[in-house]
Amino acid sequence: MDAKGVARLSAPITTIDQLDDNCGSDDAMTAFDTENGFIDDVSLDQATSHNHKKVIFIRDALPGETVLYQTVRRKKNFAEANLIQVLKASSIRTQPPCPYFGVCGGCSMQHIDHQAQVAIKLKVLEDNLWHIGRVKAAQIMPPIVGLPIAAQIPQIEFAVGDRSLPHYIALVVRILAPLTMDDETRLKQFADNHPVQIWLQIKNPEDAQLFYPPAAKLCYTLPEFSVTMPFKPIDFTQVNHPINRVMIRKAITLLDIAPSHRVLDLFCGIGNFTLPLARKSHAVVGIEGSQSLVDRALDNAKFNQLDDHTTFFAKNLFETSAEDVAQWGAFDRWLIDPPREGAYAVAKALSILHQARFQGLPEKIVYISCNPATLARDCGELVHHAGYQLTAVSTINMFPHTSHVESIALLTRPT
Template identity: 50%
Template sequence: VADMKSCAVLPPAISDLLLPLRELVAALSIRDRLPQIEVAVGRSVSSLVLRILEPLSAADEALLRRFADRHGVCFDLQPKGPDSVVRLHPPQGSLDYVLPEFGLSLPFRPTDFTQVNASINRVLVRRALALLGPRAGERVVDLFCGLGNFTLPIAACGARVLGIEGNETLVARARANAASNGLAGRCELLAANLFEPSDTLAHALAQADRLLIDPPREGAIAVVKALEEQAPRRIVYVSCNPATLARDAAVLVHEKAYRLEAAGVVNMFPHTAHVESIACFERV
């Protein structure tokens, strides 16, 4: 346990709450049954998700409401799994982030996966799409698409996009985000396991003009091994793990007839040793 008074990775407004939060938690009746607080920061709303193992008392709820009003944050409660999250206070205010270059707003729930740094995410999306170069009418496949962080900007460029994601809840969110941004007609969103070969994956890869991959730390070895002769001519690979990116790049270059055209990093995780990498591969 670290005695932290500030955190350089958190947005400053949230970092400034560490000491007040410590005092708040110490005053709660269930302080020993509150193992974590998860932070979700949107464009105009910041949510603190309390993982509670016992119900709050009326006095606890009153303390949380006063803290939320004083510091301009929202409290959500998570009594069980991620789907159990409910808003405590204030009742209004929803989370979203924007990609202004593409005219997009993406709502999300407090426990949904989003990139931790909204401003650097905008840089990441801009650079990835500049390398991918989607064109109107082309068929682009976005694997591990999540909420549509890359899917929707690709569609906004005029391409037809197939987004595939293993988490069905995120797929539903991506569909809703496509609809709310007027892009449902260019986006097809599917749920499928991308960590093993499947007919869905093989068919998607065979139909793609361009491919974007943004896997978790485990990488995308099943995807790169599934590429055949009808593979997309350009692949942009976004990675949070240099080791699995290097492993998968070796397969692309030495086994699948791709050439590394460009690579770079963005500082998604300031003040840490972690980086987000982008690599662009072209079919030889």
């Protein structure tokens, strides 16, 4: 504490405990629109201060800082504010590498040291698990990290394939009128100069067609599993290929796959996990809500000569019932990789079957999440009502410098 009673951050934040232990609080703030405040906690791209027991969420502020902020929204128990000036900087604050930081709206954590970013995301995961799901993991695994994508900080949305191929980046251009000859010439010149693939979308995204160059290919590889994944730029894929490879390896390691195992892959997409799982197990069933993605997964299984070990079908997994799960049959292992909405219907179905003493529940489940809140909710259901233990969790820094939190969790049934 200094003479005014304001605590100072004495060391860089590198662990979860330090995020709490190194931060103090100070409620000596005025009621004017522009105020001084001391930051006592942080969550992704905003931090918190306190003023007369009201939480103030201040965007871009960091723990241990004294800042000048302007309140932009007031509620009964909290307020939101924008950072005006950093009066005393945190030791984890760094110079954003992108000159457009704070303008374009992307990569909102560039001003935070990379190690601190990882620690903050892990803290967010643990906080969500406890406050929402009322669960704690038996083990916090080391985060999966890397900065191959972050060094370039891409902010235009495009599809990235195998870098060993020419024109491995694809841009989808939505057009509202037919291209003129001059349009076509200029697009081809752009593709040759950079080089990229150009896809044209006239109506819906799934209708996008390759325009130039006509023989361009788009794929990514999983060398550890001898898998090549052709895809279209409108398909959902993980753009950070090195981290995706590590994530798949980690998931399969946690599942402890045996050659005799039957594995269920829910929200399977184009087969990102399904096909590597098929290399290690007896058979894999992939279920996906989109028929077009199921078709792409079937094509990829055939392309990799894994169609004899895989089965795919379409099903709205947000409406999964206990009867559906029982009809799918018994599987040794499950992998769940849902969108942000999570997989609550699936978790609830497992709870019902557990309480009915159904014998076909998987011994291990690996849950890949892109939303720590829904992961926490679903883990809470599985732990408190379906007989599972939350054995291990960690974060996957799939999108460095952003507030996106990707997570992996292992749930096991006691034997």
